[in-house]
Amino acid sequence: MSDRLLAPRSARGSLLGSVATHAVLVAGSVAMIGPFVWQVLTALKSQPETATVPPTLLPREWLWSNFADVFATIPFGTQLVNSLVVAGAVTIGQLAFCSLGAYAFARLEFRGREVLFALFLSVLMVPKQLLVLPQYQIMSALGLLNSLPALILPGLFSAFGTFLLRQFFATIPKEFEEAAVLDGAGRFRIFFSVMLPLVKPALAALAVITVMHSWNDLLWPLVVNTDPASMPISAGLTSLQGQEWTNYPVLMAGAAMASIPMLLAYLALQRQFVQGIALSGTKG
Amino acid sequence: MTPRPPGVRRRTLLRSLAAVPLAAGVAGCSASSGPAFLPGGGRARLGYGMWDKDQVPAMQEVIDEFRREHPDVEVTIQLTPFTTYWSRLQTAIVGGGAPDVFWMNAPNIAMYARHGTLLPLSDRLRRDGVTLAEHPQNLVELYRYAGEQFGVPKDFDTISLFYNRELFDRARVPYPDENWTWQDVLDAAAEIRDPASSVFGFSAALDRQRDLYPAIFQNGGWVLRDGRSGFADEATIGGLRHLTGAIDRDLAPNAMANADTRSRELFQGGKLAMYNGLPNDSNDPYADPAVRARTGVTVLPRGVRRGTVIHGLANVVNARTPYPDAAYELVKFMAGRLAGEIQGRSGTILPSYAGTQQAFLDAKPEFRMQSFIDQVPDATAYPASVNTMTWERMQLQILGPSWVGPGGRPIEVSARLLAHDMDVVLAKEAAV
């Protein structure tokens, strides 16, 4: 599917348009990944060199050892696994719980539906920094400080996920459901076998978004887990920032390596993701 | 799970019930018979909170030595990055999970002590005859609140002058030494200043510990006394004016330049000839051979008098710790000679116990680290009150407009405004 919005009539104009388009896109790409390239270059320099002014472009010495140093300075491997486990658990949880709730809001009639939905939406507007304090006390009361469940539990439930999936369920023609009802299927069966497969793109979209947010989440892991072995990578890397100075090269190396799983996840899911997000947007 | 016959269970229950009075009895006489921190044996588990990654190996070694004397105490280090150390600590103290022993600094000691979150140590120290006389006395006093000792000093730092020999050579100015005064600094800076290559003579940053307080004290000024702010005092203002005047005359970088590129980075890059630094600021120059070769360290110049600010961390005990005796033994050990020697040897921190600093000095022979110790007699303790964080923030906000260079707000105006607002905060503290 393509559009010919900017496709002028003449062949020569078409070539010009093509070149112009590519020029703009390349310029945009450079702006987008330039800083990332700088990040990797910084990762390859020595600590004093990164603090030197004026900054050097290419490293004087290519210290690939900085990448190895990441594993020596923080339990990077463990933290990476933590991030993956938390992201995975949170995603599966949200897909399961939010889809159940979303289906009910979209398709089932029940008392208090509007009120409850409004209540759900109001959660979206509470700044998450505010919730850190009371959530910490809940975890403490449950004896879950410094553990992976502490990171996972609040993330299993999302008003955003419910909202997103509800939009999708609302777009599915009612006939699918009615046919299943006529066949004598119970509600859960309808949900699981009929409706859920129809919103696969949305599920993929929610998965990518959830993984991304879980990966980047910083304040909550910092507050609730102090043991480096139970920190996710986002929090673990901040321990490289000291009171007076920052271990720039190792920090940048660690952050660069931490981006790789995200990139892979994005690449794997991008087709589903693109399709999914599209439908959610157009239905407003 | 193997099924147990009911008879066995009852016996086990009875046995454990019988143990209770025995345990209580043991607990009652534990104080005199040497530390048995838990009745009936068993380990005390302590968490030790700190923020400096570089000091972890040293602290771990101290802990290992401690455990040699007290094998029944387990200590786990809890490292929290400084940027979140205090917020995490507060949340943990309220919600549970705070470490049993942790690092404390001057700005925060009064607040934590006042609200009863710290274990008072005076009685125990007195009982064991520990006077803390081997530590700098103004530091010991810093960690005393309402007559009660809450923290035992661990390390200390003062401020010294770092200088770049190459830049001095290039401008043909003799190196700074212990006879230097403010005028010498200004003269040298004027010679060295080279706008074309962005080279500055010295740094007059709005950096409380490195520049502000030393300048104030060197001019005979004061920051906090008897619950009042010293910023309206003429001597204090004079000290500040030394700094803003330098910026106005383009001898030092202004606030914006400093916020973008910190003085220590400028120094590391060879763009700054003189720079006030902490002992730890020597790590980066030392690590780079080229920078090491051209760096010198000496005492701060004299204004009206010699002056610098002394600060140091202390170990404190969580008031709610389930193992107060074990925790106390740990901080007592950490205030002792062996702990000081271990810290000094690591080269990462200057221990406060007298006579243990030699190892620290030996770690960087090319630098005259002795300068830090020489200035202790002339040092003034880091000013602090209950709400230090609040009025320290004000310093940055209110004095800032005077640090932007010519055309900025006159320093007298800013200083008096700061004094006024600071007095309001201090008055509120006293009223509580």
Added chain:
Amino acid sequence: MTQLATPPAVRPATPQPARRPRRTHRSAYLFIAPVGLGLLVFYLYPAVSTFALSFTEWGPFGGHTFTGLDNYAAVFQLETFWTALGNTLLYMVIGLLTLPIAILFAVLLNREGLRGVAVYRTLFFIPFITLPVASGLVWKWLYNGDFGLLNQVLQVFGIPGTYWVSNPDTALFAIGVVQVWSQVGYYLVIFIAGIKAVPKEYWEAAEIDGANAWQRFWRITLPMLSPTIFFCTVINVIATLQIFDLVYVMSASATANPAFSASQSIVSLFYEKAFVEADKGTATALAFLLMLLIGALTFVQFRLQRRWVHYV
């Protein structure tokens, strides 16, 4: 199917399509229970209890005394609050610029026969998956007034640079740019899909009618995209009003940053009050005022959508 032998009880009592009663599906409550209970315990209850506590004075280590609206009054008296409010609204406006930029690139990437679409799309998405800590610090270096790459490039063109992040006049915009930079990829993907969803026939018909490229874009693409744009503006506004991570990384400085107040957002003021100054009473009041602001602006957007959003 004869009805003589088959017991009719096999079929559940289905309502006729014509009748649409407010029938309660009791199973609905079971569906909502997991996510509902979770949100209740971890989000709603904490939010409500903190709201109640915003009417008390918070001791730094626990303990609450009822003080009514004192905290809220204190917020309004804070000069830094009004500055932060203005800043946050400005961040919101700048953040909205992400959308036209994303639309532009989405349009370009939808050109017929364009090679390397997937590559471009991935490259544009990379800023979004980079950790804020890393990208904030990298940009801070690029912006450095004396030695940063940006000023060095500007020097080549003879444009004088400044201390972008430390100059009170420019700091907010500098950070805003990074915010836009990191979000473009995310919205780009949304808009690409949105454009793809427009039936080709519309453009073909318009071209036959003699419409040029700009008219086709303005008259067809944009209106068809408007529901998507609406969705994006709503979430964009909610997100930028809460901007914190970037501001925290780029402008919190150990020595005084002259631009600190000029670039402070409401949430970073909240963080200062709650965790640095231990003034949790003022902080919680501030947070709820922000919530009100977000709610109000979102409501306004929903109201306005009738004017410009074109649903098929």
